[in-house]
Amino acid sequence: MSSHSKFDVSTLIAELRALQENTSIDEAQRQELCAALQEASLAVESPLETVNRIGFSTLNLGVVQVGIDLGLFTILGKSPGSMTAEELAQATGSQPELLVRLLRYLSSTGAIDAVAENKYIASKITKTLAEPGMAAGVDHAYGSLLPCFQAMPKFLAETKYQLPVDNAHTAYQMANNTDLPAFVHAMKTSSPEKLQRFGLWMQTNKASLPQWLDTIPFEKLCANDDPEKPIFVDVGGSIGHQSVAVKTKYPALPGRIIYQDLPPVIAHGLQVPGVESMVYDFFQEQPIKGARVYYFRNILHDYPDEKCLAILKNTAVAMDEHSLIFIDEMILSAFKPYYQAAEMDLMMMLALAGAERTDKEWETLIDAAGLKIKEIFTYNKLVRQSIIVLVRK
Numbered sequence: 001m002s003s004h005s006k007f008d009v010s011t012l013i014a015e016l017r018a019l020q021e022n023t024s025i026d027e028a029q030r031q032e033l034c035a036a037l038q039e040a041s042l043a044v045e046s047p048l049e050t051v052n053r054i055g056f057s058t059l060n061l062g063v064v065q066v067g068i069d070l071g072l073f074t075i076l077g078k079s080p081g082s083m084t085a086e087e088l089a090q091a092t093g094s095q096p097e098l099l100v101r102l103l104r105y106l107s108s109t110g111a112i113d114a115v116a117e118n119k120y121i122a123s124k125i126t127k128t129l130a131e132p133g134m135a136a137g138v139d140h141a142y143g144s145l146l147p148c149f150q151a152m153p154k155f156l157a158e159t160k161y162q163l164p165v166d167n168a169h170t171a172y173q174m175a176n177n178t179d180l181p182a183f184v185h186a187m188k189t190s191s192p193e194k195l196q197r198f199g200l201w202m203q204t205n206k207a208s209l210p211q212w213l214d215t216i217p218f219e220k221l222c223a224n225d226d227p228e229k230p231i232f233v234d235v236g237g238s239i240g241h242q243s244v245a246v247k248t249k250y251p252a253l254p255g256r257i258i259y260q261d262l263p264p265v266i267a268h269g270l271q272v273p274g275v276e277s278m279v280y281d282f283f284q285e286q287p288i289k290g291a292r293v294y295y296f297r298n299i300l301h302d303y304p305d306e307k308c309l310a311i312l313k314n315t316a317v318a319m320d321e322h323s324l325i326f327i328d329e330m331i332l333s334a335f336k337p338y339y340q341a342a343e344m345d346l347m348m349m350l351a352l353a354g355a356e357r358t359d360k361e362w363e364t365l366i367d368a369a370g371l372k373i374k375e376i377f378t379y380n381k382l383v384r385q386s387i388i389v390l391v392r393k
């Protein structure tokens with residue numbers, strides 16, 4: 001920064017350091033601050049720092065994955081004091097000469113802290129990475145997403161820079177040497193442990209964010225006087241965590257609560273009294289008729305429009321005049337979306353020919369499925385994660 005800067009840089013740095021101790025800001029303020037700090041960081045970095053930031057971004061992912069594989073973050077996170085590279089090498093079954101190189105790198109990124117030469121302690125990030133649900137997110141990024149990101153330039157060049165619209169022809173197929181759509185391929189080739197980690201990540205990745213059930217007037221929207229009527233059907237509901245959340249928040253709600261998914265996922269689904277699991281392929285007609293709510297969280301963004309239409313139409317035929325569909329997804333800002341929303345959009349495109357959809361894109365899709373928007377509740381403003389409530393036209 002120039003000497004004419006109106007900021008006192010030292011004061012600013014001191015204030016930013018003091019911020020690290022401040023835990024009293026609320027979530028909305030924290031998100032705004034985080035976005036502003038990221039913008040500021042980009043604004044002050046040098047050209048060389050720009051290239052290094054972009055060029056080395058996947059090194060961070062690779063080293064963190066090694067740390068997870070070794071159990072490094074769990075061991076350091078549980079340690080009452082600092083640990084040396086030798087102690088950590090012994091605890092992780094690795095060679096000290098190798099581990100110290102990784103530890104130095106991890107301390108430079110903040111994934112662990114160094115208190116002196118060769119003395120390491122857990123940082124805030126270490127504790128995050130020690131949580132199984134968070135580690136599962138890194139595992140997913142490393143094992144499933146990174147190969148797609150790497151294949152992208154070649155894939156897009158070979159397809160002459162056309163938007164992928166076939167979920168059996170994306171960067172995923174090129175990266176995995178398969179003709180199968182990503183979910184079909186993943187179900188066939190993933191170990192039960194890998195599928196379980198993916199379910200855990202789906203469960204964890206939104207747990208610290210504003211929750212839809214805390215924001216929308218669920219009871220009012222779903223008033224149900226018939227206890228025989230299914231009240232909540234979570235389609236593609238993974239291991240059933242959202243159904244369990246509904247049951248936990250509204251234990252006395254009359255009506256069946258059901259989550260549906262493919263057989264390998266249902267096989268290790270949550271077993272909770274009052275919550276049913278069901279094997280169902282959403283490309284077939286919905287077998288639960290006249291439910292009060294059919295809930296789809298992060299399902300449609302996995303598919304191109306044509307497949308979304310099939311899924312919605314399979315649901316629409318099961319709806320009665322009181323049935324609602326809740327689509328729980330982002331509504332992508334067409335102008336300057338928040339980076340996390342834009343990242344998700346490209347990730348969906350590369351792996352699945354899917355998309356995060358803008359207001360207009362949602363309206364067009366929903367209209368084509370013979371449905372209409374009744375109401376929208378946006379419960380995470382930064383990425384515009386919303387419940388889009390639909391009724392039959």
Ligand SMILES: C[S@@+](CC[C@H](N)C(=O)[O-])C[C@H]1O[C@@H](n2cnc3c(N)ncnc32)[C@H](O)[C@@H]1O
Pocket residue numbers: 183202203235236237238239260261262265280281282283296297298299302
């Ligand atoms: C992105 S995950 C979302 C899971 C859950 N709704 C959530 O938000 O945590 C997509 C889910 O759809 C399931 N799925 C994929 N294809 C399916 C199909 N044809 N029928 C039913 N479920 C399917 C997957 O197994 C996975 O659990």
